[in-house]
Amino acid sequence: MDWADYDAVLFDLDGVVTPTAEVHMRAWSQMFNDFLADPAAPGGGDRSPYTDADYFAHVDGKPRYDGVRDFLASRGITLPEGSDGDAGDAATVRGLANLKNEDFNRVLERDGVEAFPGSVLLLDHLRELDLPLAVVSSxxxxxxxxxxxxxxxxxxAVVSGAVAEDRGLPGKPAPDTFVHAAELVGAPVARTVVLEDAVSGVEAGAAGGFGLVIGVDRGAGREALTRAGASLVVSDLAELVPAEVRR
Known part of the structure; x- marks a missing residue:
């Protein structure tokens, strides 16, 4: 591809730049399966174990409160919404989401994180081209x-879930957070690239009318990302760096 055709690049973070999607997946699995296996947990519904398929179908790429709501709805489980300050032992949508967040932060503090080498290679290349970059993460x-x-x-710029909440922006698959990031770096959406590994994120890029939406297949599947609106799907961001630069 010719990066000269574009004015800015917007990166999802988890699974695109850093392998933290794996940490998120483990944290979600631990939280949901503990809840589902608890005989005293309220809400009724289907209590069969949570799987990676549930992650990709209902949670991946979404704000965490939305992910909890969507997964519980898929199982016919009804819980009160609760409040932002609910502790992890509260049987509420926000309590479960906060418990997952606590698990994620413990792993991040303990283990740290390193970016994917191919993602760093692309970041280096885009810096040489002086293209403005932003992160858009739920x-x-x-x-x-x-x-x-x-x-x-x-x-x-970094448009995080906290920024979206503060500004009242709906999360992915709505395009609003990507559109806001393009505004922050001063680029028209029609000349901006979106890089996403989640189906909901690709759908957001496609809905926003961005110049190019690139799917990064870290597990969602090439076909699913293409159906969601990706014009191009790669398995590693190094594929987007010219061969002569990779040598």
């Missing part, structure tokens, strides 16, 4: 992850 933890990965100086 996670409220995005700034901490970027800092832990040593990439804070690479992005002109």
């Amino acid at each position: 996670s409220r933890n995005a700034p901490a992850v970027i800092e832990a990965a040593g990439l804070a100086d690479r992005f002109r």
Whole structure:
């Protein structure tokens, strides 16, 4: 591809720049399966174990409160919404989401995070081209992850889940967070690239009318990303760097 055709690049974070999607997946699995296996847990519904298929179908790429709501709805489980300050032992949508967040932060603090080598290679190449870059993540933890990965100086803007909530922006698959990021870096959406590994994120890029939506297949599947609106699907961001630069 010719990067000269575009004015800015917007990156999802977890699974695109850093392998933290795996940490999120483990944290979601632990939280949901503990809840589903608890005989005293309220809400009724289907209590069969939560699987990776549930993650990709209902949780991946979405704000965490939305992910909890959508998964519970898929199982016919009804819980009260609760409040932002609910502790992890509260049987509410927000309590479960907060418990998952606590697990994620413990793993991040203990293990740190390193960016995918191919993603760093693309970031290096785009810096040479002087293209403005931004991160658009549903996670409220995005700034901490970027800092832990040593990439804070690479992005002109970070639109995290916290920013979206503060500004009243709906999360992916709505395009609003991507559109806001394009505005922050001063680029028209028609000349902006979106890089996403989640079906909901690809749907957001496609809905926003962005110049190019690239799916990064870290498990969602090439066909699913293409159906969601990706014009191009790669397995690693190094594929987007010219061969002569990769040598």
